[in-house]
Amino acid sequence: MNMQLQVWIPEVLLAFGLVQFILGILMLITQRNYLKQVLGMKVMLQGIILILVSEGWRRQDIFIGEAIIISALIVEAVVLAIAISLLIQIAKKARYTDLLEIRKERNWVNPADENG
Numbered sequence: 001m002n003m004q005l006q007v008w009i010p011e012v013l014l015a016f017g018l019v020q021f022i023l024g025i026l027m028l029i030t031q032r033n034y035l036k037q038v039l040g041m042k043v044m045l046q047g048i049i050l051i052l053v054s055e056g057w058r059r060q061d062i063f064i065g066e067a068i069i070i071s072a073l074i075v076e077a078v079v080l081a082i083a084i085s086l087l088i089q090i091a092k093k094a095r096y097t098d099l100l101e102i103r104k105e106r107n108w109v110n111p112a113d114e115n116g
Helices: 002-030 034-058 062-093 099-105 111-115
Strands: none
Touching: 002 034, 034 062
């Protein structure tokens, strides 16, 4: 029973990681609110970490998986810190969290953006 459990766990982690990655990309693409876009990026990066865990488990090489995951967490922390600091600067200057509204306010809108 224990051996069967270990066989399907990497596939389940891989499936959840892929679903989480796809949901993160969809949030990043479809949301106009910049806070939701950063949240989508966070969800996407956590999906990548789940995929890395499943691959490390599947290959029975936990040390390489751990090294890659620690590197991914460090990169994720740096990217999110930069994104949040930029969002704080945007929030200080703009009245909106909607990127299209900010672009309209500054006259940076293409006619195609107003329709979508």
